[in-house]
Amino acid sequence: MTTFRQKRFRDIGGPVGHYPTGPLNAMTDVAGVTVGHITLIEGERTRTGATAILPHGGNLFQDKVPAGFAVFNGFGKFAGSTQISELGELETPIVLTNTLAVGRAIEAVNRYTLAQPGDERVTSINAVVGETNDGRLNDIRAARPDTAEIEAAIDSARPGPVAEGAVGAGTGTVAFGLKGGIGTSSRQISVSGTVYTIGVLVQSNYGGHLTLAGQAYDTKALHDKDGSIVMVVATDAPLCSRNLKRLAERCFGGLARTGAALSNGSGDYALAFSTAESVRLTPARRKGLMTVEYLANDVVSPLFEAVIEATEEAILNSLTMGLPMTGYNCTTGKPSSVQAIHLDAIRRPSRPDDGLDLR
Template sequence: MRLNLLLLFCLLNLSVSAQMRPRELGIKIGVLPTGKLNAITDVAGVRVGQVTLIEGADIRTGVTAIIPHSGNLFQEKVPAAIYIGNGFGKLAGFSQVEELGTIETPVVLTNTLNVPTASDAIIDWTLGQKGNENVRSVNPVVGETNDAFLNDIRGRHVKKEHVLNALAQAEGGAVQEGNVGAGTGTVCFGWKGGIGTSSRVLSQKLGGYTVGVLVQTNFGGVLKVNGVPVGEELGKYSFKESLDKSSDGSCMMIIATDAPLDARNLKRLAKRVMLGMAQTGGIAANGSGDYVIAFSTANRVLHEAAEPTFSASYLHNDYVSPLFLAAIESTEEAIINSLFMAKTSEGTQRHKVEELPKDKVLEIMRKYGRLKK
């Protein structure tokens, strides 16, 4: 009995050293329920694959791939849209998605200088799929953030085989967060950032649709956690002492839904994702590449049409507002998840980025009455 009490005492007084998601620690963001996994993969058919590169003292980078469905994506494209919050970035594939309203390849995230490599790999992957023997044009969609503070980015260590491996590993189920994949070398609000994901499920009265978001966080501002000014309380935020570039970086935000949205309403949905980023204190700074890529799995657009016209059902404008709220909440939580799940990392030139001090964050949350004591 005495041993059990001692063990319980130790457990209750342990610091939050292990990586735990905010919800596991009592921080509930938003009012809508999450999906079973609280991840982008709660949208049926969506798969995620990641390759993490940590080698020696200098390599801290990787690849994250998101595949909308398990079929031939080039032959069965998905409705899509891209919204640019701030365009200091190197997103590949934007113009064709903007023009045609579809995505025909997986979405791959990596670092800034490896966008061409990832594009090349996606082209190989697409041309190699059965049924694509006569394909002569491919529009790879590749997003990035700059991980040069922790990673030897000039070494361009992400190779085609790494991207192809991420695509081959892509699966449904739980998604790793924090220092993984394309988030291995990122920095967010001055702390270690990374990959984060979250989801929301609407009630049947609101359509029963699922919205999932995955983020690659590498930006700055003044951190807020569920409305609490954590960055201010910790005394760590952009422009605290001088005009610098601490707010620069970038954030890639991928949003998937099974709601039957066309490209126009997907663009509207993507715009709301930026509101979720703002909820966390992000400011879309001058040097930040903040992009939202939105797609729907509800309808597929055939590459080769047998008839000149086709029919599909799409959600009426009057019914999309609940999806907007789901997008905002999922984005906010995905960003916070990326911070809570990241670990302290040391990289190139002995640069070191500390993980978010979660014990202190929880104290602050209690102070503001946003966490049970």
């Protein structure tokens, strides 16, 4: 029987760009950012979950953070995106889950926000929820995760290492016909003498022809062209919402590097936010004339390049940290299974000395 090895892409020697990573090579390298998962693997039919991202440990509704949203192909649902695009603000945790759980996730975010001290008179909340469809391995019609389970994901958010692969919102996802999931990565960039951190977390569930570090690999898997991916970017760089939107748009550069089909049936979404105190939208700043300090256009290009690298590596981590999974295909009503990337079984496309040896 084949034994699968879970390793991050960097740990098998894969080249991952030019910029150094943070200590954990994870979104949580951005100070104050926390991540939580709820993973549901039950019986033969439940393979789903939720992942929560909190930009800081305070009251997000009161101390909002600037944010930018980008969509490449909009075959999907991303609750709260229009208000982010309009106001350039994020006021709740970000939750990722499956397609039919979006409504329950909104309710979980609402409950969490209304329960925060200081929010006793709040009557309107822009809950932010992204999704991909895990119905190939999960009985998505079974109403899981439920609202309480998604609340548990929010409550579990912590700093430190982030679990990857078939966890949280990535429990039942599929990418390139293989097991997808949650992946994360980070980069550190010096701009005008100050070092800033960018962290990316992805929920991969899309199609194309897998490309690892510029080399096309035959994984012997069925080629999927459709599917979706959600990419979330955190940074401590002081950016305005306009440049955060531009930062989010660069995620699609990293997505393309992995061989994404970017097809008609693909939902490709990216959200970026800044945790910098100098741009945080506190109640006092929102009452009148705001004076903030943020990076100018002419110095942000290194951040753009770094987010492309971090997105590519986060996606590859979501794949190499996966394991084979059997579940229930809601479309066919039959059992379904997918293989994970097995590092010893990847066949190189040409000469034995051409490309990477990932073994």
